[in-house]
Amino acid sequence: MKGFDHFALFAPFYDRVFEFMEPTRLRELLRLPADGWLLDAGGGTGRVADALCGQAGNIVVVDMSAAMLRETRQKACLEAARSHVERLPFPDAVFDRILVVDAFHHFCDQEEAAADLMRVLKAGGRLVIEEPNIELWPVKLVALAERLALMRSRFFSPADMRQMFERLGGRAAVELDDGITAWIVVDK
Numbered sequence: 798m799k800g801f802d803h804f805a806l807f808a809p810f811y812d813r814v815f816e817f818m819e820p821t822r823l824r825e826l827l828r829l830p831a832d833g834w835l836l837d838a839g840g841g842t843g844r845v846a847d848a849l850c851g852q853a854g855n856i857v858v859v860d861m862s863a864a865m866l867r868e869t870r871q872k873a874c875l876e877a878a879r880s881h882v883e884r885l886p887f888p889d890a891v892f893d894r895i896l897v898v899d900a901f902h903h904f905c906d907q908e909e910a911a912a913d914l915m916r917v918l919k920a921g922g923r924l925v926i927e928e929p930n931i932e933l934w935p936v937k938l939v940a941l942a943e944r945l946a947l948m949r950s951r952f953f954s955p956a957d958m959r960q961m962f963e964r965l966g967g968r969a970a971v972e973l974d975d976g977i978t979a980w981i982v983v984d985k
Contacts, residue, residue, distance in 0.1 A: 821846040823896065826925045826972075826982055829853065833893030838882045838914060839900025843869035846896075850874035853894060859885060883909035888916045895924040902928065902940075902952045908961065913985060915965045924967070924983040928956060933977050955979035 823845070825922040827835075835853035837846040843858045844863050848855045850856065850873075857876045880886050882897075882904050891955040895918055905911040918924055929936040931952035943950040953961070958981045962969040967983040974980070 800977060805933075807858060816911055820845070821929070823898075823925065824849065824852060826895050826923075826980060827852075827896060829891055829894065833919075834891060835894040835896070836885075836892045836917065837887075838895060838897045839903060840869065840896075840898070841865040841878070841900070841973060843872050843875045846875050847872045848929045849896075849905075850915075856920045861872075861980075881910075883913055885913050885917050889916055890919045891921075892917050893919055893922050895922070897924070897926040899927060899929065901958070902924050902950045903948070904930075905949070907951060909960050912965055914961075915962070915983075918983075920985055922985050924962070924985070926958065926981040926983075928955075928958065928979055928981065930973060930978050930979040935975050948956075955981060 799916055829849065829852040832851055833854050835856045837858045838859035840846050841860050846856045846858050852888055856874060857878060859878045859880050859882060860866050861879065861881055863879060866877045866879055869875055878886060883906050901907060914924055929939060931937065931940060931953055940950060940952050959969040959971050962983045968982060968985055969983045972980040
């Protein structure tokens with residue numbers, strides 16, 4: 798099933814089924830509004846980035862699913878690029894802010910993705926990752942379901958993610974919410 802786009806099946810109705818949370822916390826963690834460029838890596842339909850319109854100079858959504866990006870292109874304030882996050886098609890140090898919402902576990906190689914995210918993040922920039930906390934049993938069940946669906950998902954603990962970005966020179970912190978979400982906040 799290599800190359801199968803699981804998300805193409807959901808793209809036309811993804812935004813209606815998976816509504817994005819109220820973006821106040823994400824705006825706080827990203828320190829928005831901010832001038833400059835914001836990257837939504839693994840941003841799919843752009844549902845999260847769309848909630849941040851007007852909070853950054855330009856917003857770019859990167860995803861591998863052509864079907865998801867078709868939905869992104871229908872949103873007025875977003876630009877879209879099809880790419881693996883491990884090989885972003887941008888010059889070094891171009892983004893002031895980067896976000897990854899519920900997508901890090903879907904990247905093909907998380908270590909390479911982390912390195913490329915840090916490469917395109919400007920000095921003084923901030924990266925915020927929202928990811929389900931694999932240390933909790935409901936997330937373990939989701940991880941199992943994704944594996945059974947041949948999605949090749951690979952979840953990391955919040956502490957492992959923090960260490961991954963620290964090895965790459967970032968100053969990283971973890972915040973856990975009351976539910977299943979872990980926020981990894983990385984400053985460069």
